């Protein structure tokens with residue numbers, strides 16, 4: 001008993017002594033450690049080892065490797081600055097290729113790298129020199145060519161049915177179109193907008209603009225009529241509609257023989273988009289053609305006219321009735337939404353829209369009251385999809401006046417002008433260029449590049465392309481007379 005108590009006392013004393021020893025040792029260690037920074041270093045090293053995270057480096061206490069890290073950062077900064085310079089040059093080079101030198105210069109100068117990059121400074125100097133070398137092209141020497149919907153499948157278009165003659169006269173096949181565009185490009189032609197030629201001011205007045213191009217380049221206006229993919233064309237070898245594909249590009253759909261749908265470049269808009277991607281200098285300031293739309297069977301392949309919604313018996317045509325019967329799930333609102341999305345994407349790509357009248361009418365033959373109703377229908381049914389336009393491209397190559405200037409005394413002009421139209425195009429294949437400016441309008445004649453013109457008047461196209469090279473042998477001859 002006595003011995004056990006004594007042993008316990010010795011044990012307790014020993015433990016107390018050991019604890020005291022440990023405490024003293026720790027106090028010494030901590031004091032020494034803090035002074036020497038050993039704990040700091042140890043802590044940081046421990047964290048780094050455990051997490052792999054880089055140390056927080058205090059500037060006054062660099063650790064080995066810092067200099068290397070800083071050098072690497074500087075190198076990657078230089079790399080990204082170099083990338084930025086290349087990116088800027090790439091973007092600006094497209095503007096410069098499209099003769100928009102000022103935009104290219106402004107873009108490059110807006111970059112912070114400009115002040116220190118000889119490469120960017122040289123680019124600006126070169127743009128300025130190219131800009132200075134350009135000359136203004138006389139506006140009345142600008143030609144305007146147009147196409148209808150292109151034929152994708154010749155065998156179907158030229159199959160001997162009742163529509164073959166019309167297609168042969170006024171349509172162009174895709175190989176013909178591609179050849180014409182390539183030949184025009186090779187000769188220095190550059191697409192310009194009607195709005196590059198003139199400016200329509202807020203107060204309705206119209207003034208001349210300036211188109212400046214390098215030596216060897218010549219401007220032309222491109223348009224396409226009736227891009228509605230009318231019901232009557234179904235099954236005749238034409239595209240079905242325009243769409244925006246998953247890459248945001250404008251394409252056509254085409255209904256194949258077996259009922260499947262293919263997506264591709266089956267009409268003018270995607271063909272030109274692809275051509276300009278390969279040849280940016282074909283589009284002045286990125287501007288492309290102008291699409292002249294009627295409204296009575298919708299636009300761009302979408303059945304967006306009000307009759308597809310109201311289904312008013314007295315207004316529905318046999319084609320429209322058949323279409324609605326064949327498509328019981330037809331969703332009008334969705335149709336309008338899709339057409340709008342395509343029109344928006346086209347405008348982004350440099351396309352413009354014009355009225356071709358709602359009902360494909362000749363105003364004077366149709367009469368004033370009927371023209372007013374027709375115009376209102378275009379404004380109600382087409383303008384909400386395409387946005388406002390001040391361009392009227394007459395159907396049938398008609399006009400509301402002879403070659404003499406429009407005046408307000410002409411009730412058609414007065415009405416159309418009040419409805420916002422200031423640029424008017426007819427068809428005049430007899431001369432290469434016809435442009436007329438008034439105080440409040442611009443007029444231009446257009447030339448049809450179709451089977452009829454190529455077959456009967458190849459010499460009238462000599463300034464544009466060689467017909468023999470473009471001619472598609474699948475086209476039946478003789479092309480029927482009009």
Ligand SMILES: [Zn+2]
Nearest residue numbers: 225226395396
């Ligand atoms: Zn037309």
